Amino acid sequence: MRLIKTLSNSLFAALLLMSLAMVATATPWDGTPDDPTPAQAIWVDPKNITGVDIGDTFVVDVLVNITDPPGAGTGLWGWQYQLGWDSAVLEVVEVQTHGDNNPSGDLLPGHTSVMVADNTTTASNHTYLVAPMSGVAFTGVDSLCTYKFKVIGEGSCALDLIETGKKQVKLTDDAAGLLIQGTPPIGTIVDGYFNNLSPIKLYVYPPRIINPDLVPCENFTIDINILNVSNLYSWEFKLYYDHFILNGTSVTEGTFLSTSGTTSFMIKEFKDAFNATHGLVWVNCTLLAPPPVSGSGTLATISFHVEALGESVLHLASTTLHDPWNGLIPHYTVDGYFNNVLKAHLYVDPSSIIDPTLLPPAYFNITIKVANVTDLYDYQFKLGYDTAVLNCLGVIIVPFENETNFITQLHVDDAAGFIWVNVTYYPPAEPLTTTDPATLALVFFQVEGMGSTFLHLYDTRLSDTLDGEIPHDTSDGFISIVEHDVAIICIVLSTNMTYAGREVYINVTVVNEGDTPESFNVSTYYNDTLIDSLPVTDLLPNTNTTLTFTWNTTGTTPCSNYTIKAEASEVPYEIDLADNTCIGGKVKIKMLGDINGDGTIDIVDLTIVALALWSQPGDSKWNPDADLNGDGVVDIVDLTYVGVHIGETC
DSSP, X not given: OEEOOOOXXXXXXXXXXXXXXXXXXXXXXXXXXXXXXXXXXXEEESSEEEOOOTTOEXXXXXXXXXXXXXXXXXXXXXXXXXXXXXXXXXXXXXXXXXXXXXXXXXXXXXXXXXXXXXXXXXXXXXXXXXXXXXXXXXXXXXXXXXXXXXXXXXXXXXXXXXXXXXXXXXXXXXXXXXXEESSOSTTSEEOEEEEOSSOOEEEEESXXXXXXXXXXXXXXXXXXEEEEEEEEOEEEEEEEEETTTEEEEEEEEOSTGGGXXXXXXXXXXXXXXXXXXXXXXXXXXXXXXXXXXXXXXXXXXXXXXXXXXXXXXXXXXXXXXXXXXXXXXXXXXXXXXXXXXXXXXXXXXXXXXXXXXXXXXXXXXXXXXXXXXXXXXXXXXXXXXXXXXXXXXXXXXXXXXXXXXXXXXXXXXXTTTEEEEEEEEOTTOOOEEEXXXXXXXXXEEEEOSSEEEEEEEEEEEEEOTTSOBOOEEEEOEEEEEOOOOEEEEEEEESXXXXXXTOEEEEEEEEEEOSSSOEEEEEEEEETTEEEEEEEEEEEOTTOEEEEEEEEEOTTOOTTEEEEEEEEEOOOTTOOOOGGGEEEEEEXXXXXXXXXXXXXXXXXXXXXXXXXXXXXXXXXXXXXXXXXXXXXXXXXXXHHHHHHHHTTOBO
16 A cells, blocks of 8 residues: 655654663674684675765675684685675676785785686676685685775675585685585674665554544554665664553564574563553564574564554654674664544645735636545545636646546536546556645636635545545635725824823724725834724725724923824735825924923913913813813912923923
8 A cells, every 4th residue: 555655743752852771682693703703714894885875886805714723734725715796786896816916915925816707697796716725824814805896786785605506615724624614603604795775764564554443442453664674683672652542462573583593582561551651562683693684574563452542653762773793773763653533634725715916817726635544546526616706727637646547537517616526546556545635636717706705525525445435524715806905094183292191192094995804903103102002803895993092191201292103904915005004293292381382481381371270171261281280270380380480491
């Protein structure tokens, strides 16, 4: 089954910080001559070659270790081996032997050597090296031959010291005794391995289990798989899960390592409640003897019992992979995901288009998408729309993953305002399984007129490979071809000058110049300081309303002028913003006693107070500016204040 994308989920990210450092109990055989230390050994060095790109070169040696010759022999006298590799991946470009025919070599002085290289066979390439028995025997560790390879393809292969037929590995001593022949004890002949495939992946399979039928008391299994590994000898992982949703019931070893030989499989912990929220499966496995395993396969299978409705990440943590030499194998992990409540979702994307620039006869398109679906093999939908606003130009079907094996039925009735689509797949087409959105169809429209319309999905059906109906829900689309525009058209001030601490009333009139009711805020300012913000709710098209703001001038500076400004907030999809701001004039803050506001307290101001003397609000001669102390009456106190401050100026 094809899976579109890998689910990304960080539900258990915190667990990584809580995990304790654990060391695998398995101790792989090292494979080098000194651990354990065979008296005689021959091996490829380095044993693992990775990360070399096509076109690049690398060098390996065939090394020998002769430390304890048996019998009458005193050391290495002659050798024979054949090295094999995959000619589709590697090509030998240089071979350097270490004997008399190589001036830089010092192994077995006085010997001669013969080397035969074959780069013609497509199955493998071979190098065959023979050193005749003459000269002085050798003991110690040194290189028999150095090979320079060029990478010509992508793949993996052994650098194999072949031990079959007439071309067996043979090391002889000076008494014609065999130090090594054929298949000797473990640790004496060690091959190399090359791999330039994709990065090694440790992952949960299937990566997503989204099935509303997996209700409580149902069971399912997952595999922990490995991809593109080289020389795997042991592995370990922890798997966390939400124990309120799932209960782990068993774990068994996969077949990947056991194809090479006997293994030690250990369940270190299997807890239904590792902590307050998570269960834990912690296992490791190691081979008990070489050779290691390369390629892809299943490491373990885990069974679960469904406890409740919900979702759970199946999170891999503390993973380790080792080669036979106890080296860590770099890799990355991919978690799994379980959900038994998600329904498939068929919907219009985008869910809404509100764009005043889409004026007739503009063109646009929408997509019909599906998400959270498993095993989808055919589908049907109808899409309805208002023909006064839109005209359907056509529909394009988007196949699953470029499949070609499907039948399409399509009908567009633009007069009635509906589209009918029916797509049926047939073998060998693969079904669609995805949690992420996948496009099923593109629908193209032309704008006919101003207005709004729903893009309504109905009579929908999703079916699986067995023609079973897939439960799903739908979401419609919406398009609005209307103008959105609000404006401030008038500002009226109760006065243009006052004393600090007095109140100024500001009337702001706003209008909806668009085609649909609008809600927004109106704010007033003196200079750049906010006075207040008031809401406007559902103002109908082509109507206006007036808002009254009260400005308490406490804290302002006498002899200063303040600019009054009003702003209407931008409504969604509004284009014309120039008329959302308006300047309403200036207000002067006067000196107390400068009744006429000319910047000087003089005889004119004294006269104005005298003419209003003994008046109160409502009287014909009442003048609020003459009531300097604001007690509601113009009296001798106000007259005295002007007299005392006469002559003061701004």
